[in-house]
Amino acid sequence: MRIAVLKESAPGETRVAATPETVKKIVGLGHSVTVQTGAGVAASAPDAQFKAAGAEISADAGIGDADLVLKVRRPTEAELGVMKASAGFCALLEPYGDRAIIDALAAKKIDALAMEFIPRISRAQSMDALSSQANLAGYRAVIEGAALYGRAFPMMMTAAGTVAAAKVFIMGVGVAGLQAIATARRLGAVVSATDVRPATKEQVASLGAKFVAVEDEEFKQAETAAGYAKPMSAEYQAKQAALVTEHIAKQDIVITTALIPGRAAPVLVTEAQAKSMRPGSVIVDLAVAQGGNCPLSKPDELVELGGVKIMGFTNLPARLGADASSLYAKNLLALLPLLTEKDGKGFAPHWDDEIIQGAMLARGGALVHPHFAPKSAA
Numbered sequence: 001m002r003i004a005v006l007k008e009s010a011p012g013e014t015r016v017a018a019t020p021e022t023v024k025k026i027v028g029l030g031h032s033v034t035v036q037t038g039a040g041v042a043a044s045a046p047d048a049q050f051k052a053a054g055a056e057i058s059a060d061a062g063i064g065d066a067d068l069v070l071k072v073r074r075p076t077e078a079e080l081g082v083m084k085a086s087a088g089f090c091a092l093l094e095p096y097g098d099r100a101i102i103d104a105l106a107a108k109k110i111d112a113l114a115m116e117f118i119p120r121i122s123r124a125q126s127m128d129a130l131s132s133q134a135n136l137a138g139y140r141a142v143i144e145g146a147a148l149y150g151r152a153f154p155m156m157m158t159a160a161g162t163v164a165a166a167k168v169f170i171m172g173v174g175v176a177g178l179q180a181i182a183t184a185r186r187l188g189a190v191v192s193a194t195d196v197r198p199a200t201k202e203q204v205a206s207l208g209a210k211f212v213a214v215e216d217e218e219f220k221q222a223e224t225a226a227g228y229a230k231p232m233s234a235e236y237q238a239k240q241a242a243l244v245t246e247h248i249a250k251q252d253i254v255i256t257t258a259l260i261p262g263r264a265a266p267v268l269v270t271e272a273q274a275k276s277m278r279p280g281s282v283i284v285d286l287a288v289a290q291g292g293n294c295p296l297s298k299p300d301e302l303v304e305l306g307g308v309k310i311m312g313f314t315n316l317p318a319r320l321g322a323d324a325s326s327l328y329a330k331n332l333l334a335l336l337p338l339l340t341e342k343d344g345k346g347f348a349p350h351w352d353d354e355i356i357q358g359a360m361l362a363r364g365g366a367l368v369h370p371h372f373a374p375k376s377a378a
Contacts, residue, residue: 001031001032001067001068001340001345001346001347002031002032002034002062002065002066002067002068003026003031003032003033003034003066003067003068003069003070004033004034004036004061004062004063004066004068004069004070005017005018005023005033005034005035005036005039005061005070005071006036006039006061006063006069006070006071006075006079007036007037007038007039007061008042008071008072008073009076010073012300012315012318013042013072013073013315013318014042014043014318014319014321014324014325015042015043015072015317015318015321015324015328016039016040016042016043016045016072016321016325016329017070017071017072017090017091017325017328017329017332018033018035018039018040018050018055018070018329018332019040019043019045019325019326019329020040020045020049020050020052020053020055021053021326021329022329022330022332022333023035023050023053023054023055024053024054025333026333026336027053027054027055028054029336030345031345032056033050033054033055033056034055034056034057034058034061034062034066035047035050035055035056035057035058035061036057036058036059036060036063037057037058037059039061040325042321043321043322043324044321044322045322045325060082063079063082063083064082064083064084065084066083066084066087067087067088067346067347068087068088068089068090068347069083069087069088069089069090070090070091070332071089071090071091072091072092072325072328073091073092073094074091074092074093074094074097074098074101075089075091075101075105077101077104080101080104080105080108080110083108083110085108085109085110086109086110086111086364087111087347088110088111088112088113088339088347088349089105089110089111089112089113090112090113090115090332090335090339091114091115092114092115092116092129092133093105093112093114093115093116093361094116095114095116095117095361095369095371095372096261096262102361102362102367102372103367105361105362106362106365106366107365109364109365110362111349111360111362111363111364112360112362112363113335113339113349113356113360113361114359114361114369115127115129115130115328115331115332115359116129116130116261117358117359117360117361117369118130118331118335118355118358118359119354119355119358119359121354121355123355124355126330126331126334127331127332127334127335127355128331129327129328129331129332130175131175132324132327132328132330132331133317133324133327133328134174134175134176134179134257135176135179135327136179136316136317136320136323136324136327137176137179137257137286137316137317138175138176138177138178138179138180138183138286139179139180139183139320140313140316140317140320141176141180141255141257141284141286141313141316142168142183142184142187142253142255143183144284144311144313144316144319145168145253145255145282145284145311146166146187146253148282148284148302148309148311149166149252149253149280149281149282150280151163151166151252151280152166152188153165153166153168153184153187153188153189154166154187154188154189155188165188165189165190166184166188166189166190166252166253167189167190167192167250167251167252167253168180168184168189168190168191168192168251168252168253168254168255169191169192169193169194169212169247169248169251169253169255170184170191170192170193170194170209170255170257171193171194171195171244171254171255171256171257171258171268171269171293172194172195172256172257172258172259172268172286172287172293173193173194173195173197173200173203173204173257174195174257174258174259176257176286177193177195177200177255177257178203178207180255180257181193181204181207181209182207184253185207185208185209189253191207191208191209191210192209192210192211192212192247192251193209193210193211193212194212194213194240194244195213195258196213196219196222196223196230196232196236196240197222197223198215198219198220198222198223199223201213212243212244212247213240213243214236214239214240214243216236216239218232218233218235218236219236231260231263231266241270244268244273245272245273245276248269248273248276248277249273249276249277251277251281252278252280252281252282253281253282253283253284254269254281254282254283254284255283255284255286256268256269256283256284256285256286256287256293256294257286257287257293258287258293259286259287259290262371263290264290264291265287265288265290265292265293266293267292267293267294267295268293268294269283269285269293269294270294270295271295271296271305274294274296274305274308274310275305275306275308277308278307278308279306279307279308280307280308280309281307281308281309282308282309282310282311283296283297283308283309283310283311284311284313285297285310285311285312285313286313286316288300288312288313288314289314289315292312294310294312296310297310297311297312298312299312299314300312300313300314335355335359338350338353338355338356339356351363
């Protein structure tokens with residue numbers, strides 16, 4: 001099978017869909033890999049390393065002849081224009097964004113898999129790109145928050161006086177939130193967290209943080225079978241807001257991570273709550289790409305309100321290009337056996353496998369994912 005690894009063109013994107021390590025393993029399976037010139041430079045993987053691992057280096061990655069095209073982000077119109085029909089394409093396709101590109105993939109008869117749709121089941125954990133990238137995003141959110149805060153995280157006792165520990169509040173305890181809690185704790189902060197899913201209470205406590213939530217009957221039923229948070233009622237949101245408002249006013253750093261796939265990000269920190277924080281405090285919004293958990297946040301811009309700094313990051317994993325690429329490339333490598341024939345040589349997705357069925361967005365000229373397929377087809 002001929003595999004093409006493309007260079008990312010999105011502004012600020014440092015990741016790449018393969019690393020020399022994964023290329024070596026893919027070539028060892030009998031496939032050929034062509035990497036676009038300079039694809040890994042921003043992730044500390046120069047062309048020479050890919051070549052040493054067995055890949056060919058080409059200005060266009062041989063995309064026109066590729067059976068399978070690997071990328072981090074959605075394809076450009078130019079890339080789609082030269083891909084052959086029936087080729088496979090794997091990427092974080094952001095399917096709820098620009099619908100035109102999704103329709104174009106189907107029109108070109110590309111078999112497109114959206115890595116964000118990989119089912120969250122046990123045997124797909126090694127393929128779960130959302131989790132691998134969110135893990136790094138949670139870590140980096142704390143580092144960015146600490147840099148903006150401009151004060152120490154741990155308590156320090158010196159002859160000149162005592163420096164109080166920073167108070168960090170994590171809102172949304174998914175993969176990113178849990179890593180943010182762990183990172184803030186390692187840096188010596190006093191950490192608290194909140195989430196509408198009852199299962200997270202024990203996870204928060206296990207990391208040494210305080211759990212903050214209104215624990216009524218609605219709270220006990222607030223998680224989907226897939227592990228996502230359900231949208232909460234207005235009544236619950238009002239009760240939770242009253243509890244959280246008092247808590248936020250005492251915090252130094254608030255990190256929001258709440259996202260529901262296909263929906264606008266829920267508002268977790270209102271303008272009034274932001275204004276209640278002390279000058280020098282920081283809000284880091286990881287959901288800004290979907291509208292933001294704080295209505296004051298702007299994509300990749302620092303907003304200051306009465307001395308409070310509000311920063312919305314649209315792509316924190318790209319600030320850790322080498323590690324983010326390594327994890328994402330391994331997600332794709334784990335998926336590869338489900339995209340090949342039994343002899344491992346040709347592109348032949350296992351259509352009856354629940355992982356492929358869950359991730360497949362377009363097949364044979366049609367959108368087939370239940371969220372995007374025509375009603376009759378679904």
